[in-house]
Amino acid sequence: MEKNILKFKLNGEDMELLVTPDETLLDVLRDKLNLTGTKKGCGKGECGACTVIINGNAMNSCIIPAMKAMNKEVQTIEGIGTAGKLHPIQETFIEEGAIQCGFCTPGMIMSSKALLDKNLSPTREEVKEAISGNICRCTGYVKIEQAVLSAANRMKGKNQVGEGE
Amino acid sequence: MNKTYSVVGKNILKLDSIEKATGTATFTCDMKLPNMLCGRVLRSPYPHARIISIDTSKAEALPGVKAVATYKNTSRVLFNTSATATFTIPPLVPVVDQYIFDSVVRYVGDEVAAVAAISKKIADEALKLIEVEYEILEPVYDPLEAMKESAPILHHSTESKNVPGEKIHMEMGDIEKGFAEADRIFEHTFKVPVQKQAQLETQGAVAKIGVDGSITVWCTTQTPHPTKRILGTIFNIPYSKVRVLNPPYIGGGFGVRIGLSAKAEPIAVALALLAKQPVKVVYDRKEDFIASDTRHGGYVTVKTGVKNDGTFTARKLEGILNGGAYCSWSTEAPGVLGAMGLSLYYCPNQMYDGHSVYTNTTPAGAMRGFGNPQAMFAIDSQMDIIAEELGLDPLEIRRKNIMRPGKPWVLPYPCLSSGLEECMDKGAAAIDWGRRGKLNTGDSKKRRGIGMGIGTHVSNAWPFCGDYSNAYVTVQQDGSIHLATGIPDMGTGSTTALKQMVAEILGVDFDKVKIAYADTESTPFEIGSHASRTCYASGTAVVAAANEAREKVLDFAAKTLNTPKEDLDIQDNIIFSQPNPKISIGLDETALKAHDQGHQFIGVGSIIPQNAPPYLAQFAEVEVDIETGKVKVIKLVGANDVGKAINPLVVEGQLEGGLAMGIGYALMEEMKYDSKGKQLNTSFEKYVLPTSMDITELQTIIVEANDPSGPFGAKGVGETGLVATAPAIANAVYDAIGIRFFEIPLTEERVFKEIKKSGIK
Numbered sequence: 039m040e041k042n043i044l045k046f047k048l049n050g051e052d053m054e055l056l057v058t059p060d061e062t063l064l065d066v067l068r069d070k071l072n073l074t075g076t077k078k079g080c081g082k083g084e085c086g087a088c089t090v091i092i093n094g095n096a097m098n099s100c101i102i103p104a105m106k107a108m109n110k111e112v113q114t115i116e117g118i119g120t121a122g123k124l125h126p127i128q129e130t131f132i133e134e135g136a137i138q139c140g141f142c143t144p145g146m147i148m149s150s151k152a153l154l155d156k157n158l159s160p161t162r163e164e165v166k167e168a169i170s171g172n173i174c175r176c177t178g179y180v181k182i183e184q185a186v187l188s189a190a191n192r193m194k195g196k197n198q199v200g201e202g203e
Numbered sequence: 204m205n206k207t208y209s210v211v212g213k214n215i216l217k218l219d220s221i222e223k224a225t226g227t228a229t230f231t232c233d234m235k236l237p238n239m240l241c242g243r244v245l246r247s248p249y250p251h252a253r254i255i256s257i258d259t260s261k262a263e264a265l266p267g268v269k270a271v272a273t274y275k276n277t278s279r280v281l282f283n284t285s286a287t288a289t290f291t292i293p294p295l296v297p298v299v300d301q302y303i304f305d306s307v308v309r310y311v312g313d314e315v316a317a318v319a320a321i322s323k324k325i326a327d328e329a330l331k332l333i334e335v336e337y338e339i340l341e342p343v344y345d346p347l348e349a350m351k352e353s354a355p356i357l358h359h360s361t362e363s364k365n366v367p368g369e370k371i372h373m374e375m376g377d378i379e380k381g382f383a384e385a386d387r388i389f390e391h392t393f394k395v396p397v398q399k400q401a402q403l404e405t406q407g408a409v410a411k412i413g414v415d416g417s418i419t420v421w422c423t424t425q426t427p428h429p430t431k432r433i434l435g436t437i438f439n440i441p442y443s444k445v446r447v448l449n450p451p452y453i454g455g456g457f458g459v460r461i462g463l464s465a466k467a468e469p470i471a472v473a474l475a476l477l478a479k480q481p482v483k484v485v486y487d488r489k490e491d492f493i494a495s496d497t498r499h500g501g502y503v504t505v506k507t508g509v510k511n512d513g514t515f516t517a518r519k520l521e522g523i524l525n526g527g528a529y530c531s532w533s534t535e536a537p538g539v540l541g542a543m544g545l546s547l548y549y550c551p552n553q554m555y556d557g558h559s560v561y562t563n564t565t566p567a568g569a570m571r572g573f574g575n576p577q578a579m580f581a582i583d584s585q586m587d588i589i590a591e592e593l594g595l596d597p598l599e600i601r602r603k604n605i606m607r608p609g610k611p612w613v614l615p616y617p618c619l620s621s622g623l624e625e626c627m628d629k630g631a632a633a634i635d636w637g638r639r640g641k642l643n644t645g646d647s648k649k650r651r652g653i654g655m656g657i658g659t660h661v662s663n664a665w666p667f668c669g670d671y672s673n674a675y676v677t678v679q680q681d682g683s684i685h686l687a688t689g690i691p692d693m694g695t696g697s698t699t700a701l702k703q704m705v706a707e708i709l710g711v712d713f714d715k716v717k718i719a720y721a722d723t724e725s726t727p728f729e730i731g732s733h734a735s736r737t738c739y740a741s742g743t744a745v746v747a748a749a750n751e752a753r754e755k756v757l758d759f760a761a762k763t764l765n766t767p768k769e770d771l772d773i774q775d776n777i778i779f780s781q782p783n784p785k786i787s788i789g790l791d792e793t794a795l796k797a798h799d800q801g802h803q804f805i806g807v808g809s810i811i812p813q814n815a816p817p818y819l820a821q822f823a824e825v826e827v828d829i830e831t832g833k834v835k836v837i838k839l840v841g842a843n844d845v846g847k848a849i850n851p852l853v854v855e856g857q858l859e860g861g862l863a864m865g866i867g868y869a870l871m872e873e874m875k876y877d878s879k880g881k882q883l884n885t886s887f888e889k890y891v892l893p894t895s896m897d898i899t900e901l902q903t904i905i906v907e908a909n910d911p912s913g914p915f916g917a918k919g920v921g922e923t924g925l926v927a928t929a930p931a932i933a934n935a936v937y938d939a940i941g942i943r944f945f946e947i948p949l950t951e952e953r954v955f956k957e958i959k960k961s962g963i964k
Binding site for chain 1: 222223224225311330400401403404487641696859894901
């Protein structure tokens with residue numbers, strides 16, 4: 039099959055690789071780049087486990103042809119924080135008990151981040167809507183919603199400190 | 204009164220959550236090995252057929268294909284995909300009714316063949332090249348139909364036509380006398396749906412064959428040790444040469460992989476043996492829906508004799524469950540249905556008869572609650588019918604009849620603790636029970652109602668099947684602790700909770716305990732995670748191991764300090780004399796001294812657990828839209844007697860998750876079939892489960908009636924969350940619109956039809 043050069047920015051880094059037209063962005067992330075943090079729960083855009091942020095919007099990477107990421111900025115769970123330097127959303131997910139089996143967690147965090155990057159004072163309803171495409175079978179969503187609200191407060195606090203400096 | 208502990212009872216953060224939050228946690232589907240092939244499965248398009256011929260030559264000839272497996276070139280050892288066959292209690296005989304592949308297919312999705320190829324694309328291409336000729340056989344889908352003389356036989360059964368294993372019978376007292384003493388007798392039959400676990404990670408396995416013929420399988424099982432035995436038996440390999448492990452995370456379970464992960468493990472191993480290369484088999488979501496165990500649907504009949512004051516005199520319960528095409532857990536689920544159904548309330552005269560029936564549908568197996576939600580929908584719906592007929596408050600008629608410690612029941616272990624009444628009272632207060640029946644004034648199109656349901660469950664699998672646990676603890680030369688236990692961690696916080704127990708007993712910081720788990724090579728035999736057993740049963744073994752290590756430490760320290768052992772305690776990593784704390788020595792120093800003398804402190808815990816009843820009371824407030832039939836849960840309260848919450852945050856998480864799954868069972872979720880036996884709900888779009896938009900307010904209340912048989916008083920908690928959700932919601936719907944439902948889920952369609960029939964406006 040014919041291959042094309044895909045150029046995009048992944049977690050802040052310029053990437054260039056060959057992909058076939060039938061490869062999804064998820065295939066490229068997981069199989070070619072070994073970024074297995076992004077999960078495949080259904081392959082049909084129905085569960086949200088594969089959520090990544092593309093140019094600021096949460097998207098299901100399992101139904102996006104890889105070439106659609108051309109010249110775009112893609113963020114995955116690996117790009118937002120690490121064990122020693124967690125993103126506030128990761129911190130609150132851990133602290134509030136919002137993580138059980140963990141399979142939905144990366145997608146859930148990316149959907150939450152896409153929301154909070156635009157709106158640091160969401161209502162619970164807005165949080166629910168932002169994660170409504172992400173299925174979690176373990177938690178009942180309550181602790182996840184609480185974690186997102188707590189993260190918003192924490193991020194707001196940080197921003198205010200930042201503004202004051 | 205609760206003792207104060209330094210680690211137990213604290214919200215220690217789950218360590219796995221850091222890896223999971225950063226995307227570095229590894230699951231079976233993330234595994235990659237050098238030279239690894241992709242395995243894909245060909246599945247039956249027919250519900251019942253015989254394979255007349257199967258030609259794999261074209262598939263084998265496709266470049267990139269390394270192996271094609273069918274019934275002709277794979278093991279002919281019969282097995283049961285569930286772990287049950289590995290601990291069936293004699294004289295009962297395990298039901299083994301499956302091959303990896305067979306010449307007869309018994310449901311749409313049944314395995315016909317599998318291919319290993321260098322890519323998924325080539326494997327899928329090869330599947331299309333396998334030519335199969337089928338002779339169509341007559342199918343049967345309903346358990347009641349399948350018992351009839353005219354129905355086709357699915358498997359040879361010793362007990363009764365199409366009944367896997369034994370029929371279950373339990374009784375206590377004199378049922379006839381009990382009904383004769385009753386003022387009123389009520390009898391109702393309820394129909395319960397097939398629910399799917401819908402865990403987020405699909406079934407999967409990666410198999411690798413060693414040069415010495417040993418096999419290593421990374422997989423999604425909830426029970427590595429029993430799975431090791433199943434695989435060793437299927438492939439006739441010494442168990443010592445089979446290694447089963449999680450890598451180490453599992454994307455949920457809810458019972459769907461107690462034993463094998465559907466057939467992912469044996470298919471991966473069979474292909475790896477043929478191809479002589481590692482093989483990875485990961486089911487896609489549709490395969491997971493159609494070809495991996497479901498909850499049992501079926502029929503539950505309750506007949507209850509009561510005095511006019513509401514006191515029970517007799518109860519007869521019957522459960523007939525749809526077992527699907529293969530046995531899996533179909534001999535045990537009806538047992539739990541009956542035992543829990545009879546034991547929630549005290550009734551001097553009671554009887555249960557129940558069994559499963561083979562049909563040409565997806566096999567039913569274990570799912571969170573395991574027969575119990577089916578029983579409780581029937582029993583606690585009828586409870587409200589009886590209360591209304593007798594003019595009693597549903598809360599009070601329950602209070603009058605609930606099981607209490609000291610009273611007899613059908614179970615072979617005693618009821619030693621119950622916080623049920625406290626759960627009922629606290630739950631009633633949280634929902635403001637007094638508002639019940641008074642919520643609707645005027646002619647709003649949205650009607651509100653309040654309802655309740657109560658329940659109990661188990662804390663391990665005995666007496667329904669065998670149960671035991673082993674664990675060992677070693678004190679390292681620096682005083683840190685290594686714990687080895689064969690449990691998995693499905694995200695339920697088990698590994699965190701068990702480490703808390705060890706840290707508490709050995710008086711060390713939580714961070715000084717490291718746990719080896721989910722790997723048969725580094726841990727002694729342990730059944731694994733099912734039956735709400737990990738905290739209680741595995742915890743009992745871990746506590747025994749830690750206590751034995753502690754005794755050895757104290758023996759040694761007593762000599763070192765020249766102090767009576769009875770005076771010694773360990774806190775904050777220091778061994779000290781309680782009467783005179785100045786007499787002390789560090790655990791690190793003690794361990795190093797012992798090491799210098801050629802000795803390590805090793806504690807072994809080998810236990811057969813008793814059992815203990817967790818209790819729960821659930822209260823629902825709902826809103827029913829009488830123009831659409833939509834039922835919305837406004838608030839759901841779950842008050843749970845967990846014995847002792849080892850980690851309250853984790854316990855809350857278990858309970859909230861259970862409540863959400865219970866809402867799905869009550870209102871939305873059902874696997875349906877078309878007239879040709881084809882599953883209709885094969886994706887998340889077609890099988891609707893609760894999203895964040897469906898869950899409003901969940902309130903959990905923890906009650907701690909310490910059970911003397913449990914570690915630190917703990918009882919099971921993993922399943923109780925959804926045991927009584929369906930009756931609580933159905934009773935609330937009745938309070939809202941006055942319509943009694945004998946079948947769930949209460950979908951908009953079902954509710955709307957009944958509203959139209961009843962003429963409510």
